[in-house]
Amino acid sequence: MERIILGIDPGTNIMGYGLIQQKGNTINLxxxxxxxxxxxxxxxxxxxKIFERTLGIIEEYNxxxxxxxxxxxxxxxxxxxxxxxxxxxxxxxxxxKGIPIFEYSPKKIxxxxxxxxxxxxxxxxGMLMNIVKFNEPSKYLDETDGLAAAVCHYFQGSGLKxxxxxxxxxxxxxxxxxxLKNK
Numbered sequence: 815m816e817r818i819i820l821g822i823d824p825g826t827n828i829m830g831y832g833l834i835q836q837k838g839n840t841i842n843l844x845x846x847x848x849x850x851x852x853x854x855x856x857x858x859x860x861x862x863k864i865f866e867r868t869l870g871i872i873e874e875y876n877x878x879x880x881x882x883x884x885x886x887x888x889x890x891x892x893x894x895x896x897x898x899x900x901x902x903x904x905x906x907x908x909x910x911k912g913i914p915i916f917e918y919s920p921k922k923i924x925x926x927x928x929x930x931x932x933x934x935x936x937x938x939x940g941m942l943m944n945i946v947k948f949n950e951p952s953k954y955l956d957e958t959d960g961l962a963a964a965v966c967h968y969f970q971g972s973g974l975k976x977x978x979x980x981x982x983x984x985x986x987x988x989x990x991x992x993x994l995k996n997k
Contacts, residue, residue, distance in 0.1 A: 818844065820877035820913075821964025822868070823956050824885075824900040826860055827852045829867070830954060832961025833875050834946065834968060841968055843946045844875060846957040857896060861903045868907035880908040881916045881967035883923060883959065916967050923959075926966040938962050 816837050823830035832846035849867045851860045871877075882904060885897045908915050918926075925931040928941050939951065939958040945965060952958045 817878040818875060819964040819967050820871060820875065820880045820908075821960045821962065821967065822880065822882045822904050823959035823963060824864070824882065824897060824904050825851070825956060826857065826896045826900050828954060828956040829864055829900065829904070830956030830958070830960035831868075831871060832957060832964050833871070833877060834961070834964045836968055841946060841965065843948050843961070846952070846961045848954045848957050857899075861899055864900055865903040865907050868904045869911070872907060872911045872913065877913060879916060879967065880905075880913050881918060881963040883963050884917045884919050886920050916970075918963060918966050923962050923966040926969045927962050935959060 816835075818833060818835050821832045821834070828851065829849040830846070831848070833844035834841045835844055849863065851863060854860045854863065872880075882901060885894055885901055888894055905915050905917075921931040924933040924938055927933070927938050927945070930937070933941075935955040935958070939955055942958050942961055942965065943949070943951065946961065
């Protein structure tokens with residue numbers, strides 16, 4: 815099996831991403847990086863930038879699948895709402911390009927990479943250095959979190975064990991009928 819997996823750690827200040835190429839039972843790092851959004855005051859503009867950058871990454875690397883970290887339930891509802899919007903526009907970019915979307919909880923990603931669902935971001939980054947074989951530690955843990963989503967998806971095999979798989983708007987709506995607003 816050969817495929818390219820894009821992993822995204824959505825965020826409203828920093829979005830992390832990583833791309834890996836799978837060839838059989840081996841994976842290689844293609845690239846990882848961050849989109850810095852802290853200089854934008856307008857939340858809608860941040861969402862636009864996330865959508866545009868995600869489309870740009872997809873057009874440049876042509877991933878076969880997109881793995882994304884699901885928002886975690888925190889105490890601050892406003893933060894969770896903003897994070898969910900960031901995740902949504904990144905997913906929309908993948909759906910727009912017809913790329914299957916796979917969603918994983920932060921705990922599932924950490925468990926997959928380190929064997930411990932409560933591992934720290936630093937522990938995840940350290941394990942990824944061994945798994946994907948890169949020497950330079952990342953300046954931003956957001957980019958290794960994005961990479962971790964991609965590697966987690968690789969570890970899930972054929973994608974049959976993921977929490978959600980959307981191959982387009984129709985499948986998303988079919989699996990989420992309660993999200994439709996009746997007028």
